[in-house]
Amino acid sequence: MSDGAVSPDTSTEIEDPHEGGFRAHTAITTERGGPRYGEFSEQVRTLMDRARYACPTPELTDELIDQLAAINDKLAAVRIDEWHSPAGTRIDLPARGNITLPPFEVTDVNDDGVFATVTFRDFHLGGNKAAHGGQVAVAFDDLGGYASAVAIQGVSRTAYLTVQYRSITPLNTPLQCRTWAEKVDGRKVFIKGTIHDGDRLCAEMDALFIKLNPGQQ
Numbered sequence: 001m002s003d004g005a006v007s008p009d010t011s012t013e014i015e016d017p018h019e020g021g022f023r024a025h026t027a028i029t030t031e032r033g034g035p036r037y038g039e040f041s042e043q044v045r046t047l048m049d050r051a052r053y054a055c056p057t058p059e060l061t062d063e064l065i066d067q068l069a070a071i072n073d074k075l076a077a078v079r080i081d082e083w084h085s086p087a088g089t090r091i092d093l094p095a096r097g098n099i100t101l102p103p104f105e106v107t108d109v110n111d112d113g114v115f116a117t118v119t120f121r122d123f124h125l126g127g128n129k130a131a132h133g134g135q136v137a138v139a140f141d142d143l144g145g146y147a148s149a150v151a152i153q154g155v156s157r158t159a160y161l162t163v164q165y166r167s168i169t170p171l172n173t174p175l176q177c178r179t180w181a182e183k184v185d186g187r188k189v190f191i192k193g194t195i196h197d198g199d200r201l202c203a204e205m206d207a208l209f210i211k212l213n214p215g216q217q
């Protein structure tokens with residue numbers, strides 16, 4: 001282990017066993033990675049934002065490679081399984097601390113669905129200042145999965161997900177996302193979703209999530 005590395009927290013392994021493709025119980029935490037883990041995630045996102053728009057000199061590229069390699073070595077030394085990584089389980093942070101997701105904050109969960117504010121960043125650029133369509137689908141998949149989990153109080157997996165791109169989805173703008181279960185039919189959970197920029201509809205989702213059977217991979 002490199003200097004400063006801490007032993008991974010695996011203390012929830014026994015009381016929260018892996019039960020199939022996703023966990024039956026979300027391995028939530030507000031402590032893994034320490035009190036400044038959110039700042040770390042934000043620095044990673046900012047790195048990707050800056051890299052997306054940077055045109056470094058060859059000399060700066062050389063320097064950055066060395067610095068990033070040193071950082072990557074430190075992170076490799078504290079690699080852990082997905083169930084115990086702070087990324088994805090830190091419910092106190094945007095997008096549960098998962099730096100691969102467009103950062104969102106869930107503002108309400110009620111009978112009308114899951115309400116979140118999602119902000120696509122510079123590194124989510126598709127072109128011409130608009131969010132990449134695939135990134136819009138990523139936001140819908142995760143927040144649609146959330147609405148499905150709430151509707152069935154269990155774990156589900158995306159069977160299909162269709163997005164209608166109605167107007168440009170802007171970057172660096174807090175957008176309003178709503179996902180909700182329209183119908184539950186046995187294991188099938190039909191999910192709808194919208195992303196708005198104020199009054200303007202940016203995109204709509206129509207998806208099917210399937211409730212996993214016990215132990216299903």
Ligand SMILES: CCCCCCCC/C=C\CCCCCCCC(=O)SCCNC(=O)CCNC(=O)[C@H](O)C(C)(C)COP(=O)(O)OP(=O)(O)OC[C@H]1O[C@@H](n2cnc3c(N)ncnc32)[C@H](O)[C@@H]1OP(=O)(O)O
Nearest residue numbers: 024026141142145146149150153154157158159160188210
């Ligand atoms: C506990 C409460 C907590 C509340 C708080 C929550 C906090 C939030 C926490 C965490 C949120 C996290 C959110 C993450 C979300 C991310 C989700 C993903 O990205 S998932 C990865 C991408 N998806 C895959 O990789 C799937 C790959 N495909 C499969 O694994 C299978 O095909 C699967 C499971 C989808 C279905 O397979 P089968 O064998 O289990 O089931 P079969 O029998 O094939 O289908 C069941 C029924 O569904 C229909 N069906 C299946 N696929 C369909 C399709 N594509 N189109 C139409 N119908 C389909 C079938 O016709 C069948 O219908 P009939 O029962 O006969 O009426």
